[in-house]
Amino acid sequence: MALLPCYESPYQTLRAYMALFPCNESPYQTMRAYMTLLPCNESSYQTMMAYMALLPCNESPYQTLRAYMALLPCNESPYQTMRAYMALLPCSESPYQIQRANMAMLSCSESPYQTMRA
Numbered sequence: 001m002a003l004l005p006c007y008e009s010p011y012q013t014l015r016a017y018m019a020l021f022p023c024n025e026s027p028y029q030t031m032r033a034y035m036t037l038l039p040c041n042e043s044s045y046q047t048m049m050a051y052m053a054l055l056p057c058n059e060s061p062y063q064t065l066r067a068y069m070a071l072l073p074c075n076e077s078p079y080q081t082m083r084a085y086m087a088l089l090p091c092s093e094s095p096y097q098i099q100r101a102n103m104a105m106l107s108c109s110e111s112p113y114q115t116m117r118a
Helices: 010-019 027-037 044-054 061-071 078-088 095-104 112-117
Strands: none
């Protein structure tokens, strides 16, 4: 990234980088690597917005959220992540659909009532 011309976005670079991957490498591994390259002043939520724009059409943003949650630092709550994710949703998507998706991602030990309270 230090070699990039000034006018090239790190997101364009990520798109190019993903195109160079071997077939057996997951884009989620790439996301983990990409997040370590981010400048300190860039939010991981901005990165998520850019990453979602790079997803293939057949991949659900819910799958992406599951992967993103796996990349969160241990001190960040998944509820903070859900709030950020909802802020990235298109206006046409209902928060009730999101709640259904979030419940599908709960660990077996967590009650859906705890999630609704959050």
